[in-house]
Amino acid sequence: MTEFLQPLVIDRWAYVFTILLLSVGLYGLVMKKNLIKKLIGMNIFQTAVILFFIQQAYKHGGTVPIYDTTVGARPELYVNPLPHGLMLTAIVVSVATTGVALALLVLIHRRYETLNEDELLQKLRES
DSSP: OHHHHHHITTHHHHHHHHHHHHHHHHHHHHHOBBBHHHHHHHHHHHHHHHHHHHHOOTTTTOOOOOOOOOTSSOGGGGSSSHHHHHHHHHHHHHHHHHHHHHHHHHHHHHHSSSSBHEEEEEHHHHH
């Protein structure tokens, strides 16, 4: 059993953690009825996606992409900065999305006095 778990789980712990975060976020988005909990699930899901891209960009023993005379012109030793820049943009978009969603949830709560999805849909059908 240990021979099976070693290469599958232990050596790839970051992927296992990412899958766990994706599952928790998806569960929150799909199964929860409270809109705040759905928003938290969305943030967890976005964080897992960002983590996935960052761990794909990681290179063991890699260095910054600035020409170094000790490393030379060997591109396999340099880390690609593009995924890191894209994920910084994704973090900014995630924060903006969360802010807009929270503002909309405040307006929904003020108007319908609930954040439960079922109650909200029922009140929308009645009006």
